[in-house]
Amino acid sequence: MADQPIHSSTKVARIIDLVQRRIDTRQLTPGMRLPSVRAMAEQLSVSKSTVVDAYDRLTAQGVVQPRAGSGFYVAAPLAPLNVAEPRGETDPTVDPLWIMRQALRPGPSGPAPGCGWLPADWMPDEALRKALRSLARDGDAETLFLYGTPQGDARLRAVIARRLGDQGIDAAPDQVMLAESGTHAIDLVCRFLLEPGDTVVVDDPCYFNFHTLLRAHRAHVVSVPYTPAGPDLAAFAATLVAHRPRLYITNAALHNPTGASMSAPVAHRLLKLAEAHDLVIVEDDIFADFEAEPSTRLAAFDGLDRVISIGSFSKTLSAAIRCGHIAARADWIAGLADLRLATGLGSNPVNAELLAAVLTDGSYRRHVERLRTRLARRREPVIERLEALGLVPWHRPHAGMFLWCALPGGRDSARLARRALREDVVLAPGNAFSHSGSAGHFLRFNIAQMDDPRIDTVLRAAIAEAG
Template identity: 50%
Template sequence: MARTGTLIEAVMADIESKIASRAYLPNTRLPSVRAQAKAMQVSVSTVVEAYDRLVAEGSIISRPGAGFYTSGHIAPLDLNQIGPKVAREIDPLWVSKESLEAAPDSLMPGCGWLPSEWLYQTGIKRALRHLARSNSPDLTEYASPKGSLAFRQFLQRRLLGQNIEASSEQIMLTESGTHAIDLIGRFLLSPGDTVLVDDPCYFNFHALLKAHRVNIFGIPYSPNGPDIECFERALSEYQPRLYLTNSGVHNPTGAHLSHSVAHRLLTLAKASELVIVEDDIFADLETTRTPRLAAFDGLDQVIEIGSFSKTVSASVRCGYIAAKQDWIEQLVDLKIATSFSGNRLDSEIVLQTLTDSGYRKHMERLHGWLAKQRISVSKRLVSLGIEPWIQPKDGMFLWCRLPTGTNATQLAQDCLSKGVVLAPGNVFSQSQSAHDYLRFNVAQCTDPKIFETLEWALERQMQEGP
């Protein structure tokens, strides 16, 4: 129930939000009325009335002589109640829903995937026809716990091409990259742990980590990787459990990790108990291979994950985890406990598509299309006063700074009213320091209306002022 208006309702809302975010678990003793009054700078009588109303509603209970306690049932988890409140336009969950539920005629330069026609549909259709004609158990049976051996052997060869040595027994298939991170979170994290992320980073990292009720700390990201000095300070101050990052084709910046930063990063990690989760979802969009932390580390403190939703299909879902073998065995147990079996049919479709004779040629064409679009879109944006942070070598993203005095969240609101879905910078930023940045997906920027709408929104904001 939303609370607005009186001071009494403000006190009630404060208690309810802490219950909803599970900051107050069942049977937690609430602050005394005097302590709550002091904390919220209201009168004791205001808190007494608020507590009495919450007792009447059943949210808390009164124990004479002992104080007030939360009721005995844990509240349903409300991710929106965890962490500080943010405007809906920079709430990762809202932005994701807005993109996924967009009308068919909406333009989505802020989304994180390729247009359907840019994906290798021919290979998917060929795989579907092959499976439909077969009597394969892939159509009806559960998958083995680690997933298809043929697929894991394919991934073994693929990882070796990036100098990552892993046996097929060190690889487990998952439903997606997000599923992989969720399993790793269940495996390694406890509520209250600290996790490091890049600032900016893929915005769903924020939402997913909130679900694990951990503390998140952002490390400023440079064109060569994370700020090493800030990383070192964070290790000392917060003793983080995980660091979650992209090494190749960083999202949202398009930057690449340099060799020198990779070595310094791993040296610091080795001196601590930090585990690094390297999300390599954009590997097939690279034209020049860049360092992988898992290759330098040998899958000791680095876990490599990936999926194929960006280049094969977002509808046919399949991802993987590569880690040391004893961890994989324990992750398999978690996978069985939470989903019993992977999607055997999806993994077989993805494998056949990846090994189809036309996939490599399709990716070569895709690299060419993206290169042309990065140049073309950059020019159009610069003409509007929107400057790319760097000129990426690969991938679909441009991380761009808006003209001085422009607010990305307001710009996103204005453009949404015209059917153009943008991704404002602060949705990617844990520190909320990217208020004047936007992420553009060049593959989704082929319609001139996008730039016309941006120009209109920029002019409107300049005229209205801050």
């Protein structure tokens, strides 16, 4: 979690608040060493005596313990983990969980142009029903009643390996492991590679659930500005030197929320930086099938040496059939499979069988071709509608479902989101995606969810009210 500005009356209180927040969000856990007095003073531009005063007060409160000649260590018991943004410090509208709660709320709901999935009536209904009927009729007892293997169904892994090859990623079936979803895949990778307090780099902006997931892993998150060609390389290099991160999590293609795709020169330079600083890259590629021609993939250039590729079919096939995958070095896959066995037993053979059937009977290929065409036909008309309201696209994506748009006059997107929710319209305000809090005048739009005319009416009224 980012260390957000803290409204405290004194510098000492600011330091106390900062340390307590890091403990509450599990960036600092019992037994971990606090930054040295000198390091904290330099970080916050205060005197060393101010830091000593704050640490002494934390010691008196029983929060930390001094160790002669070594420094100060966390003594406080952990509070129950709360992955939501702490209330009172942050507008709840830009808490990533807020958007998901609103978009997934039960019962009848209005339009959700801020959500991250396609409408149900865009999905291959008959293909899935056919696969379900076939499984119900012909499925064997092992598929229907027993645990799957930790690494997942061999047939589906072979299919996924061939599909990765079509994207230029050379992966053998034993380098692929199934997961419950793309998010579950990243969660397993974080469990496998991270220790509490490890630093992880994310894009700014990035998919908002990266923030929440990393908070659950007690990681220290730093962000790098994102450009239409990929991360800002100068800022990225400086971040590697200053923070020595363990992981970088990104979407190289059809970046969420911006829709941009990384250029080949940026990808090559990024991989050189990763090698020089022993950085592992997690490439979340769940939007791969929205592209007719694959754009740059870090995993393709790297050969799965220090890049881990994550995939899923939740966006293109069904969010209800939970099945993602991890492609990585074979020795890492073995460790990840053991971790999955320890935390969730085997994979889901029913979902794997359904997915394999749809991927191999030709219906999925035809379905994604229709999706690409449908999205392509909508993109410019939606951009025109938004521009007529004064919103400016940050980038014009060549594929995918997302548009990242700036509000006119620097208006506050969180305020607009609250106003729209009163009309039962769910928006996605920019600072939910921004670790630095620098995207407050942006909104992410899903062009597949823009049919309802109420969206334009609500936006027009909210923009006028905010002005």
